[in-house]
Amino acid sequence: MSDDEERTPASGAWRSLGDFIKSQRELANLSMRQLAEIAKISNPYLSQVERGLYKPSADVLKSIANALHLSAETMYSQAGLLDNSAGRDESHHGVEHAIKVDPRLSTDQKESLIRIYRSFTAGS
Amino acid sequence: MSDDEERTPASGAWRSLGDFIKSQRELANLSMRQLAEIAKISNPYLSQVERGLYKPSADVLKSIANALHLSAETMYSQAGLLDNSAGRDESHHGVEHAIKVDPRLSTDQKESLIRIYRSFTAGS
DNA sequence: AGCATCTGCTTGGTATACTTAGCACACACT
DNA sequence: AGTGTGTGCTAAGTATACCAAGCAGATGCT
Numbered sequence: 001m002s003d004d005e006e007r008t009p010a011s012g013a014w015r016s017l018g019d020f021i022k023s024q025r026e027l028a029n030l031s032m033r034q035l036a037e038i039a040k041i042s043n044p045y046l047s048q049v050e051r052g053l054y055k056p057s058a059d060v061l062k063s064i065a066n067a068l069h070l071s072a073e074t075m076y077s078q079a080g081l082l083d084n085s086a087g088r089d090e091s092h093h094g095v096e097h098a099i100k101v102d103p104r105l106s107t108d109q110k111e112s113l114i115r116i117y118r119s120f121t122a123g124s
Numbered sequence: 125m126s127d128d129e130e131r132t133p134a135s136g137a138w139r140s141l142g143d144f145i146k147s148q149r150e151l152a153n154l155s156m157r158q159l160a161e162i163a164k165i166s167n168p169y170l171s172q173v174e175r176g177l178y179k180p181s182a183d184v185l186k187s188i189a190n191a192l193h194l195s196a197e198t199m200y201s202q203a204g205l206l207d208n209s210a211g212r213d214e215s216h217h218g219v220e221h222a223i224k225v226d227p228r229l230s231t232d233q234k235e236s237l238i239r240i241y242r243s244f245t246a247g248s
Numbered sequence: 249a250g251c252a253t254c255t256g257c258t259t260g261g262t263a264t265a266c267t268t269a270g271c272a273c274a275c276a277c278t
Numbered sequence: 279a280g281t282g283t284g285t286g287c288t289a290a291g292t293a294t295a296c297c298a299a300g301c302a303g304a305t306g307c308t
Binding site for chain 2: 057058059072076079081098102103104105107109112113114116117120124
Binding site: 165166168169172178179180181184 | 264265266267268
């Protein structure tokens with residue numbers, strides 16, 4: 001069950017994202033063309049996005065967020081992209097995660113470190 | 125001014141994103157087909173993403189992140205989509221810090237891990 | 249009246265994200 | 279010698295994100 005991903009255009013969450021963008025735009029007293037100009041997208045496209053016809057790509061979302069002085073996180077969570085279904089495991093916060101993400105380590109080095117770490121914590 | 129967004133395919137940051145995904149995939153001992161299956165994308169596409177030929181859309185990134193048991197935030201920041209300009213740095217989990225605060229490790233074990241970690245990252 | 253100049257929207261096209269079918273090689277097993 | 283299954287990759291197509299040009303109504307100006 002877990003995972004019914006929906007990647008059709010213009011369904012559900014994307015629609016409300018459009019409403020969100022529209023309300024934020026109006027709140028900032030910007031016309032579509034003005035916002036589109038700042039966010040470097042075309043105004044017809046913005047129109048379609050606001051009505052939920054298309055789901056904008058992440059960098060477009062980021063541009064729009066910046067143009068509206070919103071954080072990208074806010075935008076993504078409105079878009080349902082930060083959905084912390086599996087995301088909120090900072091509680092886990094673990095050594096393994098830190099190792100995996102460290103850009104200074106090679107894959108082999110990561111494997112070695114994790115193996116050692118697991119051997120250390122094997123009985124707990 | 126000078127908001128020079130770059131939306132060309134396969135440049136700079138996207139390339140390193142591919143490397144990141146690849147290393148995470150190998151770290152999880154998954155083949156391309158296995159990861160693609162879990163993330164619900166096709167394996168040739170995953171191949172191209174890993175080599176930086178295309179920049180995957182946000183929901184694909186999220187799928188991949190979930191499949192790799194990573195948070196979506198981690199993925200997005202690797203993709204350069206979340207500038208962490210505002211100093212909320214749970215993204216900066218240092219490995220050493222994570223080791224130091226891990227309650228399951230003894231002091232000796234922590235010292236060993238940190239020593240190994242430092243030897244790995246000595247030249248960077 | 250006419251002509252600007254806003255507003256958001258539609259049409260038609262291009263670029264690129266993404267898929268299905270299949271190739272080429274490597275390592276098992278009979 | 280096969281034959282089967284694993285790996286990643288190429289080729290060719292479809293779907294969709296995105297853009298440039300232009301339309302219709304509302305407002306304002308002379």
